Amino acid sequence: QSVLTQPPSVSEAPRQRVAISCSGGSSNIGNNPVNWYKQLPGEPPKLLIYYDNLLPSGVSDRFSGSRSGTSASLAISGLQSEDEADYYCAAWDDSLNGWMFGGGTKLTVL
Amino acid sequence: QVQLVESGGGAVQPGRSLRLSCVASGFTFRSYGMHWVRQAPGKGLEWVAVISYDGSTQYHADSVKGRFTISRDNSKDTLYLQMMSLRTEDTAVYYCGKDLGTLIEGVDVWGKGTTVTVSS
Numbered sequence: 707q708s709v710l711t712q713p714p715s716v717s718e719a720p721r722q723r724v725a726i727s728c729s730g731g732s733s734n735i736g737n738n739p740v741n742w743y744k745q746l747p748g749e750p751p752k753l754l755i756y757y758d759n760l761l762p763s764g765v766s767d768r769f770s771g772s773r774s775g776t777s778a779s780l781a782i783s784g785l786q787s788e789d790e791a792d793y794y795c796a797a798w799d800d801s802l803n804g805w806m807f808g809g810g811t812k813l814t815v816l
Numbered sequence: 817q818v819q820l821v822e823s824g825g826g827a828v829q830p831g832r833s834l835r836l837s838c839v840a841s842g843f844t845f846r847s848y849g850m851h852w853v854r855q856a857p858g859k860g861l862e863w864v865a866v867i868s869y870d871g872s873t874q875y876h877a878d879s880v881k882g883r884f885t886i887s888r889d890n891s892k893d894t895l896y897l898q899m900m901s902l903r904t905e906d907t908a909v910y911y912c913g914k915d916l917g918t919l920i921e922g923v924d925v926w927g928k929g930t931t932v933t934v935s936s
Contacts, residue, residue, distance in 0.1 A: 708860065741922040743861070750911055750926035751853075751861065762924065794861055798920045803875045805851070805863035805922065 709734060710795055712808035719816045720785050726811045728778045728795030734806050738798045740778040742771055745792045745810075754793070755780060782813070790815050818842040818925045820912045825930030832902055838895040838912030838927055846870070846890040849915030851923050852897045854908035854932075864910070865897065869918040880906075902934045 711729040718724040728740065742755040753762050755771035758778065770781045778797075782789055795808040824836040836852070852864040865876045865886035874886050885898045895912055909931050913923030 743923075745861075750928055751923075752926070753922075753924045756916060756922060756924065792860075796861075796863075796922060798922070802878070804877050805853075805866065805920070807853075807861040807863060810860040 708809040709799060709802070709806040710797065710808035712793075712795060712811045714809070715812045715814065717814040717816055718785055720787065722785050723781060723783045724785060724813065726780045726782075726793050726795075726813070728780070728808050730776050730778075730797060730806070732776060733801040734776075734797040734799040735773060735778055736776040737800055740771065740773050741796045742769075742778075742780045743794045743796065745794065751794065785815050787815050789813060818914065820914060820925060820927035822910065822912045822927045822930035825910065825932045827933045827935065828902055829936055830903055830934055833898070833900045834902060834932060836897040836899065836910055836912075836930060836932075838897075840893045840895065840912075840914070843914065845888075845893040847918070849917060849919040849921070850886075850888060850895045851913040851915060852884075852886060852895075853911045853913055853923065853926075854906075855911070855929075856905070856908040859908075862908070866915065866920060867895070869915075873919060875920075899932070902932075904934050906932060907934045908932060 739757045743751040745751040758773040759771045909929040911929045912927040914925040916924045
């Protein structure tokens with residue numbers, strides 16, 4: 707069981723907006739920034755959001771991130787078929803002295 | 817461009833050892849922390865270990881502590897993961913990752929991974 711909790715799956719129609727939640731605790735999300743990753747089947751993960759809400763070069767501005775208290779959220783607007791993937795949140799945990807990943811959320815674009 | 821290439825994976829029996837390597841290129845290796853992250857078949861991502869830019873600080877996940885050791889050779893732009901007393905639950909794709917900063921900012925660039933299979 708992951709330290710960070712994500713919904714196993716979400717689905718939404720094309721061109722709509724979806725949000726993926728990530729819930730943690732005071733030693734991780736409550737005290738450290740969150741990164742988000744996208745992973746396609748058979749591929750390595752790709753950094754999507756870092757430091758809560760910053761986009762790496764080349765990542766579409768349809769993606770956005772936020773953090774409040776011990777929770778974080780990834781939002782994807784204008785959904786496209788290529789957004790279908792697994793999404794993971796991650797944060798450093800001060801108590802465990804390690805990086806924690808959420809269990810992952812499978813996004814289906816209907 | 818930034819590139820990370822892992823090697824050293826393979827099939828091994830429980831209790832045996834294996835050493836993974838990750839050769840970096842396209843960035844100043846000695847300036848960044850480096851990670852190992854693994855993914856068991858059909859499962860999510862699990863962070864394994866991180867080492868600081870100069871090798872002076874290392875952290876390991878509880879699941880591998882005492883069995884795995886992360887290290888680096890900045891003269892060779894190479895990251896290592898020495899794995900001992902391997903267990904069947906260590907079976908996974910092992911990814912090498914570059915940190916955003918010097919230690920614990922998180923992975924921004926990933927290698928393609930090397931597969932480790934532990935089975936009798």
